[in-house]
Amino acid sequence: PAPRTVLLTGAAGGLGTLMRGLLPSYGYDLRLFDVQPIPDAPGAITADLADRDALREAVRGADAVLHLAGISLESTFDKILAANIQGTHNLYEAVREEGVPRVVFASSNHALGFTPRPQGPYPLPREALIPITAPRRPDTYYGLSKCFGEDLAQLYADLHGVDTVSVRIGSCFPEPTTVRMLSVWMSPEDGARLFDAALTADVTGHTVVYGSSANTRLWWDLSGARALGYEPRDDSEPFAARLVAEQGELDPANPAHAHLGGAFCTTPPIWPY
Numbered sequence: 001p002a003p004r005t006v007l008l009t010g011a012a013g014g015l016g017t018l019m020r021g022l023l024p025s026y027g028y029d030l031r032l033f034d035v036q037p038i039p040d041a042p043g044a045i046t047a048d049l050a051d052r053d054a055l056r057e058a059v060r061g062a063d064a065v066l067h068l069a070g071i072s073l074e075s076t077f078d079k080i081l082a083a084n085i086q087g088t089h090n091l092y093e094a095v096r097e098e099g100v101p102r103v104v105f106a107s108s109n110h111a112l113g114f115t116p117r118p119q120g121p122y123p124l125p126r127e128a129l130i131p132i133t134a135p136r137r138p139d140t141y142y143g144l145s146k147c148f149g150e151d152l153a154q155l156y157a158d159l160h161g162v163d164t165v166s167v168r169i170g171s172c173f174p175e176p177t178t179v180r181m182l183s184v185w186m187s188p189e190d191g192a193r194l195f196d197a198a199l200t201a202d203v204t205g206h207t208v209v210y211g212s213s214a215n216t217r218l219w220w221d222l223s224g225a226r227a228l229g230y231e232p233r234d235d236s237e238p239f240a241a242r243l244v245a246e247q248g249e250l251d252p253a254n255p256a257h258a259h260l261g262g263a264f265c266t267t268p269p270i271w272p273y
C-alpha cells in the first residue's frame with residue numbers, strides 16, 4: 001500500500017525522535033513539526049503550535065496527525081495553557097479546516113494520575129486492572145491539559161466528524177528506570193505498534209485507550225488498545241530484578257508510590273520549563 005502521509009508534531013522530542021526512527025518502516029511518510037529545529041531532518045517544519053498559519057499549511061493534504069507536541073511534564077498554568085490547551089485547539093482547528101480525517105492524540109496516565117494504583121501480587125486478574133471507564137483524576141495542570149485534549153477530541157468528533165484515538169501513554173522510553181515504570185512502561189517498539197494501530201484502525205468518533213507494553217506488573221486494562229489491532233510484544237519484567245534491588249518494591253505508605261501518576265501526585269512538581 002502507498003505510504004500514508006502523517007504529520008508528526010513534537011518530532012524533536014524524546015518520543016518524536018523514537019517514532020521518527022520506527023514509523024517509516026510501517027510505510028508512513030512523516031512530515032515533521034516542532035518548535036525546536038531538527039538538525040538531522042532538513043525538511044522539518046520549525047514552528048510553534050501558536051502559529052495557526054503554519055499549522056494549517058503543515059496539515060494540508062495529510063492523512064492523519066500524530067500529535068505529540070506540547071509540554072510533557074508539569075509546568076506553570078500559563079505555559080500549559082499556551083502549549084497544550086491553546087496549542088492543541090489550534091491543531092484541531094487546522095485539522096478541521098483542512099479536512100484531515102484522523103488525529104492520534106498523545107494523552108497521558110496523568111489525566112487520571114490520582115487513581116489509586118492496584119496492589120500486587122502480579123499479574124493482576126483482569127477485574128483488578130484500572131478500567132478505561134475509570135473517572136479522570138488529573139494529578140497536575142499537565143494532566144488537566146490532557147483531560148482537555150481528550151474532551152476537545154470528543155467535541156471535534158461529535159461536531160465536526162474528526163476521528164481521534166487518544167492514547168493514554170504510560171512511560172515510553174528505551175528502558176524502564178523506576179519500579180513504578182515496570183507497571184506502565186511502553187517499549188518504543190510497542191509504541192510504534194500502538195500508534196500504527198491507532199492510525200489505521202477501523203474506528204470512528206473518539207476512542208480512548210491505555211498505552212503500554214504487556215507488562216507482567218500491568219496496572220491497567222489493555223483490551224481497548226488490543227481491539228484496535230495492537231499486539232504488544234514486550235514486557236518490562238526482565239528489568240524488574242535490578243530495579244527492585246536498587247529501589248525496593250513500591251511502598252504503600254509513600255505518597256509518591258500510592259497512585260498511578262507516581263511522584264506527579266506530590267507537590268511541588270514544577271520542572272524547569
Ligand code: NAI
Pocket residue numbers: 009010011012013014015016033034035036047048049050067068069070071072073082083087106107108109168169170171172173
Ligand atoms: P518531549 O518534551 O521530549 O517532547 C515534546 C516536544 O514538543 C518537544 O520537542 C517540544 O519542543 C515540542 N513542543 C513543546 N511545545 C511546543 C509548541 N508550543 N509548539 C511546537 N512544539 C512544541 O516529550 P515526549 O516525552 O517526547 O512526549 C511527547 C508527547 O507524548 C507529549 O505530548 C507528552 O505529554 C506525551 N506523553 C509522553 C509520555 C512518555 O512516556 N514519553 C507519557 C505520556 C504522554
Ligand code: 15L
Pocket residue numbers: 072073108109110169170171172261
Ligand atoms: C508523562 O506523561 C510524561 O510526559 C513522561 O515524561 C513521563 O513522566 C510519563 O508521563 C510517566 O508517567 O512516567
